[in-house]
Amino acid sequence: MYKRFFDLRERPFKLVPNPAYLFLSKGHEEALAHLSYALTEGDGFVAIIGEVGTGKTLLCRTFLDSLGDDVEAAYVFNPRLDGRELLRAINGELGVDATGATTQELIDGLNRFLIDQHQAGRRVLVLIDEAQNLSAEVLEQLRLLSNLETRDAKLVQIILVGQPELAELLDSHALRQLAQRITLSCYLAPLSRDESDRYIAHRLAVASQGRSVPFMRSALRALHRFSGGVPRRINIACDRALLAAYVAGSRRVTGRIAR
Incomplete structure (x- = not known):
């Protein structure tokens, strides 16, 4: 639903393990x-x-x-x-x-x-x-x-x-x-805060062929706090955040949207 809005080839935070999205912590x-x-x-x-x-x-x-x-x-x-x-x-x-x-x-x-x-x-x-x-x-x-x-x-x-x-x-x-x-x-172990931020950026870059979808710093903090650094929970939270931003007509994922 939000792919065209954010100019994504595919949903970047699917739960299916995909080696194309491999991020090595x-x-x-x-x-x-x-x-x-x-x-x-x-x-x-x-x-x-x-x-x-x-x-x-x-x-x-x-x-x-x-x-x-x-x-x-x-x-x-x-x-x-x-x-x-x-x-x-x-x-x-x-x-x-x-x-x-x-x-x-x-x-x-x-x-x-x-x-x-x-x-x-x-x-x-x-x-x-x-x-x-x-x-x-x-x-x-x-x-x-x-x-x-x-x-x-x-x-x-x-x-x-x-x-x-x-x-x-x-x-x-x-x-x-x-x-x-x-x-x-x-x-x-779960991802550190820095690894969590880089994990999100990596998956977005793969799905958008190098272009990034802006997650505000406040959003990244909220996402790490919610997920505890567990990649599967990060994926769920980011997918919902992108959907919420689309519904709100926002080109950025803010802390309020992520929460």
């Missing part, structure tokens, strides 16, 4: 560095923790898009699955036949695939998004899956991405062995 840069390092070293688990709306899924997609042809990756999103279902999902992502297989057959098939990839000089990555939805039993199965190795190398790198509930799970006594295998962990 300090926390996101650190998380990507952790992921790249872990893949290069190829040992242990990696855990990326962040509150709802802090950009975890977009971070995952950005990382996966950056991988070279020498990496086979399985991306499992929102896995409310039991152990066998998760194995089938992983095998399916990697192109390993999982039709009608038992749990042991799934593991054996995956192991053969991992050995073949290792011999071909390729690495295998399993990235599980929203991993806080996995049960302790399934997380323990993932630990056992990480035992697949040769004398000199792990055959699969496992990355767990999730909300703070995942950290609570990993701190539990039942998962102490898995927690000991997490070699790198990173927490995605």
